[in-house]
Amino acid sequence: MYKKMLDKIAHSEKIIRDAVKNYRRIAVACSFGKDSMATVLLAREVHPEIPVFSIMTIFKPKETFEYLVRMNKRLNLNVTVYMVARDVPPVLSGNGINVKLLPAWRFEKESAEVETVYGKKIYEVAPDRCCELLKVEPAKEAVKDLDAWVCGLRNTEGRTRKDYKEIEFRGLVKVNPILNWTEEEVRGYLEAKGVELHPWYNRVFPDGRLIRSIGCEPCTSPVYDWQEEREGRWKGTSKCGGECGIHTRRLK
Ligand code: SF4
Known part of the structure; x- marks a missing residue:
């Protein structure tokens, strides 16, 4: 098992190393969920200066912003946050996070x-x-x-992620270095690296359910261990277990 994990890490790092060699303008996306954190750590092992960016929304849990600030400081990520909002959240501005605010008028109107x-x-x-x-x-x-x-996509996260490939060419090249990692492997890797998880992963609900995939607060709910991780996303809507669109829409 130990050897298998080392092989996976080596494989993931090779994917990133090749991508860094092939694409001069490259960055890591980080939502500050567990998979993103593992991906950022791997990328930084390969290329300590690789830029990190994050898409935040006004609906992200306050714990996500706090965790972002902690990890940014601890891992020296120099993260750039993109966010539709009128103002920078105080938790970010007060901690020197680079935030690029995008106009909020259309969202507010709709x-x-x-x-x-x-x-x-x-x-x-x-x-x-x-x-x-x-x-x-x-x-x-x-x-x-x-x-x-x-990106930190994984095939076993949910029904919408089973067919992704490690490298995808759709205008913008997407590199998915941990695609074949399991949930347990991601957690084990972060633990081995001494990196704490977002605190929501430690919440245990009275019926035993856990938060296993974190997005915006209103669209995140706990799931049982026999369910897929993303089944708690957008629960009660037509989008349940689906995608926000960042990974399904053409971005450029
Ligand atoms: S639908 Fe939910 S997950 Fe998507 S941006 Fe709105 S609050 Fe966030």
Whole structure:
């Protein structure tokens, strides 16, 4: 088992090393979930200066912002955050995080219209549109000057991730170095590296369910261990267990 894991790490690092060699303008995307953290650590082993960027939204849990600040400091990530918002969240501005704010007027307008018509939040009624405005559009901005980006996708996370490849060519090259890692391997790797998990992974609900995939707060719920990790995402909507669009839409 130990040898198998070392082989996987070596394979992942080779994928990143080749990508860094082939694509001059390359960066790592980090949501500050467990898979992103493992990917960032691997990428930094290969290329200590590789840029790191993150797409945050006004709906991310406060613990995500706090964890971002902690990890940025501890691992010296120099992360750039892209975010649709009027103001930089105090937890970020107070800790010197580089935040690129993107205009919020369109999100605010559409969000208000949905609430007026349906009496519900946009993420309840139109989560695809909410993700489009708060995640996909900022992701386009983040990658517009890149040739390639490195992501923490894994085939076993959920039904929508089974067919990804380690390298994908769709205008922008996407590099998925931990594609064949399991959930346990990701956790084991972070533990071996002495990197704490986002605190939401440690929450145990009374019925035994756990948070195993973290996104925005309203769209994240716990799942049982026999379920797939992403089944807790967008629960109760047509998008349940799906994708925000960053990995399914063409970004450039
Ligand atoms: S995950 Fe939910 S709250 Fe976040 S952008 Fe998507 S729909 Fe909106």
